[in-house]
Amino acid sequence: METHDAIIIGAGMSGLYQLHTLREIGLKALVLEAGSDVGGTWYWNRYPGARFDSETYTYCYSFSPELLAEWDWKEHFAPQTETYPYFRHVAERFDLRRDIVFGTRVARATWLEADNVWRIDSDDGRVFQARFLITAIGILSIPVIPPFEGRETFKGRSFHSADWPREPFDLTGKRVAVFGTGATGIQVIQEVAKVAGHLTVYQREGNWAKPLHNAPIDAEEMAQIRERFPEIFARCKATSAAFLHDWEPRVMADATPEEREAMFEALYAQRGFAFWLSNFQDLPTNAETAKAVGDFLARKIRERVNDPAKAEILIPKNHLFGTKRVPMETNYYEVYNQTNVDLVDLKATPVERFTECGIVTGGEERAFDVVIYATGFDAVRGAWDRIDFTGVGGQKLIDKWRDGPVTYMGLQVHGFPNLLANVGPHSGATFCNVPRCIEQNVEFIAALLKWMTEQGFDRVEASEAAEAEWTESQRQGAEAFLASKVDSWFTSINTNLPGRNRRSLLFYTGGQQHFLTFCADVVANGYEGFQMIRAASPATA
Structure with a gap:
């Protein structure tokens, strides 16, 4: 059995960056990817005409000035044939492939209470173990x-x-x-x-x-865009x-x-x-x-x-x-x-x-x-339902979410310790220019795990009260929006799937500014809403 500090499911945009950030804080991390290469959405979707509808220069990573300086975009809305090579370049530049296992689809993930770890079983019979399990499985992947x-x-x-x-x-x-x-x-x-x-x-x-x-985008315009990257990213953060x-x-x-x-x-x-x-x-x-x-x-x-x-x-x-x-x-x-x-x-x-x-x-x-x-696609929760997640006391995530997802910040689910989600249901990244909000999700998780390591905590779990309050706040917040009254993937309706005829909110309606403020307050208050436990003590923060 292979043992790691963290297992990340998915080598798309969030999974690649999450691997990079966990390395930066000294954790031993491994990515499990069902496909044969990196890129996530842009690996799988190769149909003619596939392209961004976010401006290209807002879709790329912002964390590396060197990466921004060396990659030239050719169109304002890049096609898949340009985007997929971009993620391959990122993987090579930051030497990410050495910690990615390709052709491996996660079938089951089981919380082992006695050992305080996750056991991850792939569909090809391999078994992995990790203290933290992080999903980067996308919202439109099934x-x-x-x-x-x-x-x-x-x-x-x-x-x-x-x-x-x-x-x-x-x-x-x-x-x-x-x-x-x-x-x-x-x-x-x-x-x-x-x-x-x-x-x-x-x-x-x-x-x-x-x-x-x-x-x-010609060379002259790309040079101008490159000079404006700080302004572009600041603008995106302000909207x-x-x-x-x-x-x-x-x-x-x-x-x-x-x-x-x-x-x-x-x-x-x-x-x-x-x-x-x-x-x-x-x-x-x-x-x-x-x-x-x-x-x-x-x-x-x-x-x-x-x-x-x-x-x-x-x-x-x-x-x-x-x-x-x-x-x-x-x-x-x-x-x-x-x-x-x-x-x-x-x-x-x-x-x-x-x-x-x-x-x-x-x-x-x-x-x-x-x-x-x-x-x-079976939007947002489809990739979750495909994996058999078993938490504390044998509880199944698919059963807990039978009437719709319940989460805290779209990041964690009570009863599933050390399971952390990038762009989960109710996350601030679900109704957002996804790359910009992915970076925020990834960095929040990395900062949380770094803080836990420094403080000596090895288990984190959303409290039941925080989960209930967050989920209800999302339901109430959505009521004012016309979209909540329409059958669509925003509201979990899919007439091509059995049992998907009841509206259940999947996206976040509060706006980026509210989400960023909420996240900052959570951190300032010692990660309020998360229950922390040290291996040697039942003490809670």
Whole structure:
């Protein structure tokens, strides 16, 4: 049995940085990674069109001036083909691979009370032991495919977008079906439409999408960005969601109709999430404001899509703007003006069955060579449910979370000592520019373990009272937000999974500033809410 101070699950962005920080404080740490390389999301998701929708220069690590100085980004919103090499470079530069075990998926993690350690069993029979177990398993890492009748009978090629073939795969001239028009589906559709002989898009629900406005970064602009990195990171730390964008101080009622329209037009022309996250500050909570923003986008969709019937299918009818994750797009709506692209409304004509050759809807069979599922993930908790976590007294985490996650700070769960989460449910990093908030999560954990080591503590566990208070505060805080009243992955709804039809908050609604202040207060008060125990004594802090 291999023994370590800490085991980290996952070699994505948070896992790599967590390994680096634990080395810095003198802990012996090991990363267990299911894939064959580093990169997490950017290792697994290789579909055409995969890219950031956060500005590239806000998505990278900020902890190393040398790393910032030597890496040149080529686009304002980098594609997967640039991002994956970036994480490979990070792993090489900081010699991280020597403490990563690839091709190893964690099956079980069991708290051994007598020894005050975690036992970790992998699916290939290896056993590890560690005082601390840290998850870096991502919030969108478990693909989900709808259980269509006869899906297994289809004899063409089919796969989820997150399982895109590793070998070269050419769609030129092929008859292609894509299921899903969320953030991933939109990126896939934009690219597949350029080469497919014929593309059929199967849409269950439309989404509010806004132009990305990507552009190249030349050497001169990269040099300017590099000089501005301190300013860029300071700006991200000062905003509510750690993006460069932040809310307009006014509510919509403070603006005249003319001012409102001018502001919408200006934001629509800006890069990235500006239209969403620099809009009127009451957008997340005021249905009238959200409807006005959606009406503006609906007019844009009607202007860009030639066929009025297709435009109406693409315009969302079941949710207001901003209540679900807002995809970014590049000429997406124009795809539906192409003669080689069809749109099937699954609300009007659901899938009846798959056949060996294709898909039947509305009594009509369409033949395909390839079917691509851009049908999303078992968000946030899916990767947790896949691992059999057993805590104090044999308690199962999946049982404790049966009615929804309960956590303290999204970081710990009572009854599961020394289990620490990066970007866990209710964490400040779940509704955030993830890389910026990942760094905060990772650094908080490293500082906590360093403090424990200095103070002689070897066990930390969220108190039951702190867990209950935090979870309830998240539930109450979400009630004011329109998003909490909509079925989406934000609220744990997934109609493609059994038992996921009851809303349960997964994300954090307090804003980055509140979370940072809360974390600082916790530390200032001796890690308030965490129960600490020394190996030789039951003393509690």
